[in-house]
Amino acid sequence: MSTDAPPAPCPTMPLRFPPPLGGVAGTSFKPSHLTAILAEAPQRGFFEVHAENYMGAGGPPHRQLEAIRRDHPLSIHGVCMSIGGPQPLDRDHLARFRKLVARYQPSLVSEHLAWSTHDTTFFNDLLPLPYTTATLARVCDHIDEVQSAIRRPILLENPSTYVAFHDSTMSETDFIRAIVRRTGCGLLLDLNNVFVSAINHGFSPQHYLADFPLVAVGEIHLAGHAVQADDEGEPLLIDSHDGPVAYDVWALFASVIARNGPMPTLIEWDSNIPDWPVLKAEAAAAQTILDDHASGCSQEVRDAAA
Numbered sequence: 001m002s003t004d005a006p007p008a009p010c011p012t013m014p015l016r017f018p019p020p021l022g023g024v025a026g027t028s029f030k031p032s033h034l035t036a037i038l039a040e041a042p043q044r045g046f047f048e049v050h051a052e053n054y055m056g057a058g059g060p061p062h063r064q065l066e067a068i069r070r071d072h073p074l075s076i077h078g079v080c081m082s083i084g085g086p087q088p089l090d091r092d093h094l095a096r097f098r099k100l101v102a103r104y105q106p107s108l109v110s111e112h113l114a115w116s117t118h119d120t121t122f123f124n125d126l127l128p129l130p131y132t133t134a135t136l137a138r139v140c141d142h143i144d145e146v147q148s149a150i151r152r153p154i155l156l157e158n159p160s161t162y163v164a165f166h167d168s169t170m171s172e173t174d175f176i177r178a179i180v181r182r183t184g185c186g187l188l189l190d191l192n193n194v195f196v197s198a199i200n201h202g203f204s205p206q207h208y209l210a211d212f213p214l215v216a217v218g219e220i221h222l223a224g225h226a227v228q229a230d231d232e233g234e235p236l237l238i239d240s241h242d243g244p245v246a247y248d249v250w251a252l253f254a255s256v257i258a259r260n261g262p263m264p265t266l267i268e269w270d271s272n273i274p275d276w277p278v279l280k281a282e283a284a285a286a287q288t289i290l291d292d293h294a295s296g297c298s299q300e301v302r303d304a305a306a
Contacts, residue, residue: 023262048075075108085115130165160193160239223268
């Protein structure tokens with residue numbers, strides 16, 4: 001018997017592939033919020049977890065996640081696959097990722113356009129890569145390998161960057177568009193990353209989004225960032241995920257939803273974790289924007305049919 005056969009799901013979790021989420025807002029799941037979440041009625045939205053926090057076989061992390069998954073859609077977000085790295089994917093890591101996806105049957109599965117390993121060293125940062133034809137071929141090969149392993153498309157997240165490469169021969173949006181065309185993957189549009197990169201590199205986030213392949217977007221991320229200064233005193237934004245979503249990022253979100261319609265949207269908050277009502281309120285703010293535009297789309301349909 002092949003050892004590569006998909007693992008059986010956890011006995012406490014039904015094997016089912018959830019329907020598309022639609023225009024709902026969700027939040028990162030933090031174990032400190034579990035009691036408060038379970039004390040409420042099931043949420044309208046969904047929860048997202050980092051895959052690497054649940055790659056063990058069992059224990060409290062899985063019991064907590066099973067409790068969340070029973071009543072809510074789930075999104076699994078990988079952060080350590082190193083899809084943009086120069087070396088082959090870590091087969092053990094990919095196998096653990098595959099087992100996790102099979103076990104929980106999430107509505108969404110995503111990873112980063114970045115690299116984070118060198119030989120046997122794992123970095124805490126999601127590092128940028130040059131946008132060249134050689135890098136494009138390697139990234140596409142890695143995405144094909146991941147999608148073949150989990151037997152479904154992934155969503156690829158655009159990066160937040162602090163440096164650019166002289167070797168790049170194409171824009172980030174052209175690079176991402178080519179990945180989608182070659183691999184059939186979808187995209188996770190992180191609007192905080194767009195804003196952070198735009199300020200750090202001095203380009204317009206609106207122009208970036210005008211050239212972004214929005215038709216391939218299957219999920220949006222919103223998060224807070226830290227404002228610092230570089231060695232020359234110029235603004236330097238850090239994708240810190242440690243505070244509320246900034247006004248400018250909300251504005252970008254509203255413009256994207258107005259253009260493309262409602263889609264699953266996640267509030268990321270990964271450090272300086274607030275109490276559950278604070279995070280829930282951020283998701284509610286996103287849901288208001290999604291619902292406002294859903295109502296507008298419905299009215300347009302009714303008007304056209306009249």
